[in-house]
Amino acid sequence: MGQSATARAHTNIALIKYWGKQNPELIIPYNSSLSMTLDHFYTDTTVTFSTELTADQILFNQAPADAATNIKMSQFLDLIRQQAHFDLHARIETINHVPNAAGLASSASGYAALAAAASKAAGLDLDRRTLSRLARRGSGSATRSIYGGFVEWQRGTNDTDSFAVPLQETVDWDIQMIAIVLNDREKAVASRAGMANVVATSPYYPSWVQTAEAAMPKMRAAIIKKDINLVGQLAEQSAMQMHATTLSATPPFTYFEPETLQAIQVVQQLRQQGISCYYTMDAGPNVKVICTSQETPQILTALGRYFKPEQLLVAKPGPGITVQQ
Numbered sequence: 437m438g439q440s441a442t443a444r445a446h447t448n449i450a451l452i453k454y455w456g457k458q459n460p461e462l463i464i465p466y467n468s469s470l471s472m473t474l475d476h477f478y479t480d481t482t483v484t485f486s487t488e489l490t491a492d493q494i495l496f497n498q499a500p501a502d503a504a505t506n507i508k509m510s511q512f513l514d515l516i517r518q519q520a521h522f523d524l525h526a527r528i529e530t531i532n533h534v535p536n537a538a539g540l541a542s543s544a545s546g547y548a549a550l551a552a553a554a555s556k557a558a559g560l561d562l563d564r565r566t567l568s569r570l571a572r573r574g575s576g577s578a579t580r581s582i583y584g585g586f587v588e589w590q591r592g593t594n595d596t597d598s599f600a601v602p603l604q605e606t607v608d609w610d611i612q613m614i615a616i617v618l619n620d621r622e623k624a625v626a627s628r629a630g631m632a633n634v635v636a637t638s639p640y641y642p643s644w645v646q647t648a649e650a651a652m653p654k655m656r657a658a659i660i661k662k663d664i665n666l667v668g669q670l671a672e673q674s675a676m677q678m679h680a681t682t683l684s685a686t687p688p689f690t691y692f693e694p695e696t697l698q699a700i701q702v703v704q705q706l707r708q709q710g711i712s713c714y715y716t717m718d719a720g721p722n723v724k725v726i727c728t729s730q731e732t733p734q735i736l737t738a739l740g741r742y743f744k745p746e747q748l749l750v751a752k753p754g755p756g757i758t759v760q761q
């Protein structure tokens with residue numbers, strides 16, 4: 437038997453989006469971003485390094501990973517093997533409690549859990565900042581999933597100064613999210629390829645970076661004030677400004693689908709009726725509604741006219757990473 441550790445990481449939803457890399461190899465973003473970690477959606481990963489293995493073995497929900505994922509995760513393990521000064525292969529067992537269909541990044545919780553479990557199993561005792569930097573090498577959004585509550589990823593300029601910091605780990609005010617699962621078709625343009633195309637070709641990209649940076653202190657202040665309306669407005673703006681960059685890329689593309697607009701309209705109508713709810717979207721068609729738990733039943737009723745109950749998933753702020761050996 438080898439050295440083993442298990443970690444649990446929760447996924448997160450960006451309120452100020454990360455969109456575009458200044459260094460694609462090290463995953464250093466052009467702009468800082470800010471997210472809320474979610475309670476209901478998480479990944480459990482066990483990593484075991486063993487002399488008995490002749491290659492890395494990677495299982496997702498007990499099934500072998502596809503070839504591309506195998507290569508990516510093995511390369512990620514190489515970073516840990518280098519730091520730990522050994523070359524043992526590993527068995528990685530991942531159970532995802534992030535419904536793929538929810539359009540929530542399982543790569544965020546996935547790489548955060550892998551970074552924590554693999555480093556612990558390798559005998560490295562990394563602090564959370566170092567773990568955040570390591571998770572970043574797997575997927576940008578994973579940088580933030582090390583911490584619970586509201587989290588800021590400070591963009592930095594290199595491997596040592598690009599990491600996340602906790603802003604408000606315990607959220608003692610009323611904010612939550614409803615994910616509207618519109619469809620579970622595979623995305624036509626993955627976030628990695630989408631943002632690379634935008635950086636390379638959109639004439640609006642420099643404006644995106646400037647506006648996203650300017651929104652960061654505003655969002656921080658809104659969170660400190662526990663102001664759901666301001667948080668929601670800023671999150672909605674950030675999401676739509678990000679999506680505007682896709683339309684202005686060459687070739688142009690969009691993550692919007694007809695049902696996306698339908699969901700957005702319901703949110704807008706509810707707001708006209710005085711309900712505090714705001715929409716955000718990532719690199720896919722699904723809409724996430726930011727709202728209070730108090731008004732969630734009314735919002736679910738309104739959404740229920742267009743969507744089935746199983747398409748509507750509610751999540752609250754969630755905790756940071758946990759690791760066991």
Ligand code: DP6
Pocket residue numbers: 449450452453454455463469541543574575576577578627628717718719
């Ligand atoms: C729109 O973290 O999936 O969800 O770093 O290439 O793995 P890579 O991209 P990823 O991109 C997330 C983009 C986003 C916004 C966000 O989560 O901040």
